[in-house]
Amino acid sequence: MSDRQEQISQVVVTAEQMRDIETRIFAAGMPVVALMEKVAGLIARRIQNLYPNLKQTQQFTPSSPSSFSSNLRVGILVGPGHNGGDALVVARELHFRGYEIWIYSPFSKLKELTSQHLQYAQSLGIPIYQEIEQLPNSNLLIDGLFGFGLERNLTDPIASAINQLNELSVPILSIDLPSGLHTDTGEVLGTAIRATHTFCLGLWKLAFLQDQALEYLGKVELIDFDIPLADVQAVLLNAPRIKRITPATALSTLPLPRPSVTHKYKEGHLLLICGSRRYAGGAILTSLGARGSGVGMLSVAVPESLKSLLVSHLPEALIVGCPETETGAIAQLQLPAKTNLSSFSAIACGPGLTTDASPVVQEVIESDVPLVLDADGLNILAQMGTIPTLQKRQAVTILTPHAGEFQRLFPHVADAKHDRVKAVREAAAQSGAVVLLKGARTAVANPQSEVWIVPESTPALARGGSGDVLTGLLGGLLAQGLTKQIPVEDIAATAAWWHSQAAILATQERTELGVDAFTLTQYLIKTLSNCY
Numbered sequence: 001m002s003d004r005q006e007q008i009s010q011v012v013v014t015a016e017q018m019r020d021i022e023t024r025i026f027a028a029g030m031p032v033v034a035l036m037e038k039v040a041g042l043i044a045r046r047i048q049n050l051y052p053n054l055k056q057t058q059q060f061t062p063s064s065p066s067s068f069s070s071n072l073r074v075g076i077l078v079g080p081g082h083n084g085g086d087a088l089v090v091a092r093e094l095h096f097r098g099y100e101i102w103i104y105s106p107f108s109k110l111k112e113l114t115s116q117h118l119q120y121a122q123s124l125g126i127p128i129y130q131e132i133e134q135l136p137n138s139n140l141l142i143d144g145l146f147g148f149g150l151e152r153n154l155t156d157p158i159a160s161a162i163n164q165l166n167e168l169s170v171p172i173l174s175i176d177l178p179s180g181l182h183t184d185t186g187e188v189l190g191t192a193i194r195a196t197h198t199f200c201l202g203l204w205k206l207a208f209l210q211d212q213a214l215e216y217l218g219k220v221e222l223i224d225f226d227i228p229l230a231d232v233q234a235v236l237l238n239a240p241r242i243k244r245i246t247p248a249t250a251l252s253t254l255p256l257p258r259p260s261v262t263h264k265y266k267e268g269h270l271l272l273i274c275g276s277r278r279y280a281g282g283a284i285l286t287s288l289g290a291r292g293s294g295v296g297m298l299s300v301a302v303p304e305s306l307k308s309l310l311v312s313h314l315p316e317a318l319i320v321g322c323p324e325t326e327t328g329a330i331a332q333l334q335l336p337a338k339t340n341l342s343s344f345s346a347i348a349c350g351p352g353l354t355t356d357a358s359p360v361v362q363e364v365i366e367s368d369v370p371l372v373l374d375a376d377g378l379n380i381l382a383q384m385g386t387i388p389t390l391q392k393r394q395a396v397t398i399l400t401p402h403a404g405e406f407q408r409l410f411p412h413v414a415d416a417k418h419d420r421v422k423a424v425r426e427a428a429a430q431s432g433a434v435v436l437l438k439g440a441r442t443a444v445a446n447p448q449s450e451v452w453i454v455p456e457s458t459p460a461l462a463r464g465g466s467g468d469v470l471t472g473l474l475g476g477l478l479a480q481g482l483t484k485q486i487p488v489e490d491i492a493a494t495a496a497w498w499h500s501q502a503a504i505l506a507t508q509e510r511t512e513l514g515v516d517a518f519t520l521t522q523y524l525i526k527t528l529s530n531c532y
């Protein structure tokens with residue numbers, strides 16, 4: 001990947017920013033017509049690669065006695081704007097390559113350029129239909145109804161037409177965005193095309209990184225049409241950054257290579273505080289996640305009765321047995337002699353604690369040690385109602401809620417279901433912490449409104465214990481990274497990326513059903529050895 005491609009692949013834009021970037025390109029002299037030809041030409045070539053127009057021969061079978069050959073039949077869905085214009089250029093190109101094309105153009109008023117392309121398509125003899133009921137069969141649909149120009153809710157008749165098109169068992173390739181999705185929030189505006197494959201044009205739009213859009217996007221692909229970096233930078237200059245985490249950015253954040261002359265305490269000393277009689281396994285998974293991070297020294301505080309269990313799973317770790325409550329939660333921390341919380345480079349606290357461990361959570365919040373709070377650590381924080389006191393901490397705090405924990409912690413923040421990116425930003429600003437909002441597309445924000453998003457993952461992770469592994473991994477990376485002055489947000493983003501990549505690799509080898517949390521820990525290092 002070239003340097004430019006790498007930079008472009010990290011960029012995420014809103015509809016407004018995309019419009020501003022295009023405006024600069026047009027103002028600089030690039031003709032609109034020429035850009036549409038270029039973009040749609042690239043799309044048409046990709047479609048030809050994905051669905052080559054080999055004359056299809058249907059095999060003779062007793063149920064279809066006549067064998068026949070035919071061209072691929074492609075239906076082109078055309079909207080009123082330039083998304084429709086792109087689709088019409090694709091229609092024309094595929095027509096000349098021998099595909100059998102029909103056009104669905106339900107709008108009476110089209111933008112001028114789009115209207116000209118429609119007129120030319122008609123002159124070529126391509127059939128054009130206005131009514132959904134008139135549409136012939138097809139092998140493939142190209143969706144050019146709306147792109148980033150859609151803002152209002154879709155209404156009938158177009159809404160019901162989209163619903164009917166979704167019912168056909170035909171692959172749908174969307175141009176720029178599945179029509180009906182909001183470009184920024186990924187929200188469904190009334191209804192939306194359920195695409196098999198979406199070609200995002202020029203720069204990644206924010207919707208591609210919002211959980212609620214995922215089931216509509218299908219496979220996603222960026223069509224790079226050479227937007228000058230200078231235009232992108234000029235528009236994004238003063239906007240809070242939203243960044244896709246790429247392999248290059250994540251790998252550059254890892255504490256590799258290690259210096260030749262070092263020792264275990266220079267490679268970070270992590271204290272995990274986790275587990276209870278009720279949730280013993282969470283402590284093991286969190287510890288194994290930390291092991292996967294390569295952290296120099298690992299101490300694990302658990303209730304006394306879990307000590308021997310932890311020792312048997314993690315012989316390399318220092319297991320600290322603590323006095324426990326009647327319910328089997330940690331009652332108080334009891335660190336070894338000459339050790340206090342400041343002895344640690346970082347603390348990760350929460351998995352499996354139960355809410356009976358609240359004095360311990362209070363103590364670590366009051367410490368001046370970098371802190372990851374997860375699971376019951378977050379539930380206790382929510383109960384204490386002390387989010388604003390996090391601002392007063394001397395050291396960095398990272399909160400790693402899933403959507404439910406997020407809701408309990410930040411009940412007054414924008415609805416995390418409606419716009420996860422906005423919600424995570426608001427939460428970070430409100431708490432002064434780095435917030436990592438878990439989900440299908442995990443998003444990390446800092447109090448300065450900058451956001452990092454993991455662009456690919458797998459639903460194989462939707463399984464008990466996956467989050468515990470992430471907490472350990474993040475804690476271990478934090479302990480190592482802070483000693484090397486790596487920014488905390490980059491560490492959090494990298495941990496989330498690594499976690500997802502390990503799950504993707506495990507899924508490839510074991511299917512989506514084969515990635516239990518223990519197995520996931522076994523893939524952490526395997527993932528990295530594939531990258532180096």
Ligand SMILES: NC(=O)C1=CN([C@@H]2O[C@H](COP(=O)(O)OP(=O)(O)OC[C@H]3O[C@@H](n4cnc5c(N)ncnc54)[C@H](O)[C@@H]3O)[C@@H](O)[C@H]2O)[C@@H](O)CC1
Nearest residue numbers: 035036039080081082083146147148149150151152153176
């Ligand atoms: N101008 C160019 O040469 C380029 C255009 N591109 C394409 O242009 C698209 C953006 O084009 P536009 O700005 O024309 O926008 P769209 O084509 O996305 O749609 C906007 C049109 O839909 C109408 N509209 C909006 N909401 C509606 C609703 N709810 N019901 C009915 N009509 C509604 C608007 O009045 C407008 O006519 C991109 O997504 C992309 O496909 C890009 O490929 C880049 C190059």
Ligand SMILES: Nc1ncnc2c1ncn2[C@@H]1O[C@H](COP(=O)(O)OP(=O)(O)O)[C@@H](O)[C@H]1O
Nearest residue numbers: 402438439440458459461462464465466467468
């Ligand atoms: N559909 C999904 N696609 C990708 N990742 C997912 C999905 N669902 C959950 N995850 C990931 O799995 C992990 C679950 O964490 P969490 O909810 O804390 O589980 P637990 O508490 O059981 O460990 C998070 O990292 C989350 O991002």
Ligand SMILES: [K+]
Nearest residue numbers: 143146175177
């Ligand atoms: K579209």
